[in-house]
Amino acid sequence: MSVKVITVGEKILGANEEKAKANKKRLDKHGVLTINIMSSPGAGKTSLILNTIKHLSKKARIAVIEGDVASSIDADKVNALGIPVVQINTAGGCHLDAFMVAEALDSLSLEKADLLFIENVGNLICPNNYLLGEDIRLMIASLPEGDDKPYKYPAMFADTDVVILNKVDLQPYLDFDGEAFRKVVTGLNPDVIIFPVSCKTGAGMAAWFSWLEAALKSKQTK
Amino acid sequence: MSVKVITVGEKILGANEEKAKANKKRLDKHGVLTINIMSSPGAGKTSLILNTIKHLSKKARIAVIEGDVASSIDADKVNALGIPVVQINTAGGCHLDAFMVAEALDSLSLEKADLLFIENVGNLICPNNYLLGEDIRLMIASLPEGDDKPYKYPAMFADTDVVILNKVDLQPYLDFDGEAFRKVVTGLNPDVIIFPVSCKTGAGMAAWFSWLEAALKSKQTK
Numbered sequence: 001m002s003v004k005v006i007t008v009g010e011k012i013l014g015a016n017e018e019k020a021k022a023n024k025k026r027l028d029k030h031g032v033l034t035i036n037i038m039s040s041p042g043a044g045k046t047s048l049i050l051n052t053i054k055h056l057s058k059k060a061r062i063a064v065i066e067g068d069v070a071s072s073i074d075a076d077k078v079n080a081l082g083i084p085v086v087q088i089n090t091a092g093g094c095h096l097d098a099f100m101v102a103e104a105l106d107s108l109s110l111e112k113a114d115l116l117f118i119e120n121v122g123n124l125i126c127p128n129n130y131l132l133g134e135d136i137r138l139m140i141a142s143l144p145e146g147d148d149k150p151y152k153y154p155a156m157f158a159d160t161d162v163v164i165l166n167k168v169d170l171q172p173y174l175d176f177d178g179e180a181f182r183k184v185v186t187g188l189n190p191d192v193i194i195f196p197v198s199c200k201t202g203a204g205m206a207a208w209f210s211w212l213e214a215a216l217k218s219k220q221t222k
Numbered sequence: 223m224s225v226k227v228i229t230v231g232e233k234i235l236g237a238n239e240e241k242a243k244a245n246k247k248r249l250d251k252h253g254v255l256t257i258n259i260m261s262s263p264g265a266g267k268t269s270l271i272l273n274t275i276k277h278l279s280k281k282a283r284i285a286v287i288e289g290d291v292a293s294s295i296d297a298d299k300v301n302a303l304g305i306p307v308v309q310i311n312t313a314g315g316c317h318l319d320a321f322m323v324a325e326a327l328d329s330l331s332l333e334k335a336d337l338l339f340i341e342n343v344g345n346l347i348c349p350n351n352y353l354l355g356e357d358i359r360l361m362i363a364s365l366p367e368g369d370d371k372p373y374k375y376p377a378m379f380a381d382t383d384v385v386i387l388n389k390v391d392l393q394p395y396l397d398f399d400g401e402a403f404r405k406v407v408t409g410l411n412p413d414v415i416i417f418p419v420s421c422k423t424g425a426g427m428a429a430w431f432s433w434l435e436a437a438l439k440s441k442q443t444k
Contacts, residue, residue, distance in 0.1 A: 040262045040263045040264065040344070040367075041262045041346050041367055041371055041374065041375060042262065042366065042367030042368045042371060068374055069347055069374065069375055069376075069377070070373070070374065070375075070376050070377075071373045071374050071376075073370060073373055073374065074374075092347065092351070092377060093347075094316055094345070094347040094348045121347065122262070122346065122374070122375070123316070123345055123346070123347060123348075124263050124344065124345070125291055125314070125315075125316040125343065125345055126316045126348070129314070142366065144264065144364065144366035144367075144389065144392065145262075145263055145264030145366075146264045148295060149263055149264060151292070151293045151295055152263065152290055152291065152292065152293050152295065152296075152344070153263060153291055153292075153344070154291075154292050154293075155291070155292075155314060167366065169395070170366065170392065170395055173391070173392055173395055
């Protein structure tokens, strides 16, 4: 029996890219290192942000834009740490776009920020098509999602600068082949940097923090 | 500090609903019980389908439509069990729609099927807006995604008939509050049926199989 394959045409994107360039220019003017964080639901975007705030908030002024379909659970958690945060609710929309981010930037004091995290909507597909004005594209994959995800959602793995491989503490209980995962990801994206971490136990986080601090310094000396 | 909330307008859906009705009529004519399976990436859609095929393929004639952004990994697994399967590749599209499914139905012998699984694209947002012609809407949530997912992706939890809560074997290693999860889900959706299962160990699967066999009988006597 052979498998029948139907391919549906790609959609063309609109004016988003221009707006993203304008956002980037605005953020560059204030020297704000901006990271667009993307992942499946529940992979650990908010955990990564909260952990990084706790580690870095004495060394850098951090701000956060939270994107969600509904609720402000994540923004409330960031707010509780005393960090400026704007919640974007997309009302069912499956990704952030540069226009939403531009509106959110109006509510932040960019002159008082060194580092901006933009937590995208939990989705491995659509966010990839919408540049927001970021310096760094970061995606989180987590072990329980399985090592075949790069095959099934290749665009996001191919276009990202950093992959955080989260929940390594669950390795003993899963059939996740880390070597196979790394092989496919670097095949799609030879320049990618992969940080295996556990936001829960803290394993591997030091390497991510060091890398981020270096990126901050590099932005500030530009 | 208060959290600023920006709400983006909802988009109107097109002609999908009419096409879904036509699909439903076509499937009803042949008495095919059709289940639209939705979840985040890696929650266990394919595992559920493969396990259910293994249990049920001597009692019912099963067919599968696989929806993916890219690859035919899942369709190949179904095909290896000798089950008729059509792969829809959406080329970056984040959900199946009724038009894609109509095309896939052309490639299946509906007169030789009792049960059709449609595995949607891994995404907790967009698939919810597109009826495909299904009898049953089923979503899979998995423990590692966290118990807050119903708050953050409420539409899909509100609109589904069945929630499969997968990966219960990982409970000892996670901070997942099953009672809190159940409370929010039934709050959003009082009629929902929740099956806690592990596709890996088989825990809880018997209840799902019984329920599905009853649904099949009910469809055939209509």
